[in-house]
Amino acid sequence: MNNESSNDTRTLEAEVRDTVGQGGNVQEKVRQLTLRVLSARSLDVESVRQTAGAVLRGAQAAVQKELEQSSGQTHIARDHLKQAVTGLDVALAQFAEAAKLTVQEAAGRAQKYSSEDLKLARADLASLEKMFVETLQSSASVARTAAGEILYDLAAHTRIYGSAVGRQLKETLPVFASHIKEAGRTQVGVGLHLAKNTSDLMRQIAAGVLSGLADHIRPEHANLGTSKEKDK
Helix, strand or coil, rough: CHHHHHHHHHHHHHHHHHHHHHHHCHHHHHHHHHHHHCCCCCCCCHHHHHHHHHHHHHHHHHHHHCCCCCCCCHHHHHHHHHHHHHHHHHHHHHHHHHHHHHHHHHHHHHCCHHHHHHHHHHHHCCCCHHHHHHHHHHHHHHHCCHHHHHHHHHHHHHHHCCCCCHHHHHHHHHHHHHHHHHHHHHCCCCCCHHHHHHHHHHHHHHHCCCCCCCCCCCCCCCCCCHHHHCCC
């Protein structure tokens, strides 16, 4: 991680901690914070994983003290942590939709991307949901706290019932597959003319993240519940 990315990650962690601690519409605030960072970075799994990890660390730090107390604040803290996780999930879903829209709009403008660049982007996108669950699990394992237990339950819930990003990928990945096939047919004879356009793919996806085109995404599991809560 370079210094700029490291600074961005630390800043995001601190902002999420403050946001979750203040309460209010935690899900929406975390979504916005996450998208701001994603829009400024390249599309690669490791970068997105770093962003997700920072969000979860910040959220855990904000609620841990309350979760350790036997008070009326415990229920609120648990809810705020789940809202933060949902905000992260929705942000990843919006990122996946922005990628789909970028490719579709480029095709509408007759802008061509190489099949190689599309394949690389598709491979990273295809791993987003797995990365989301793995980051929940790893954050839970590192924490070994009440907040970690909640994250572990949310990871288990996501594996069974899916996520907002997973549902969005069911729409995004076929679009990429279609354009990869088309690019493979047209690339012969175009050759070097693609180079200028392909360099814009990641930048255009990042720009699309904050365009508002995907604001309608709403996860079906917005009110995530842990197994322990359901047994109460």
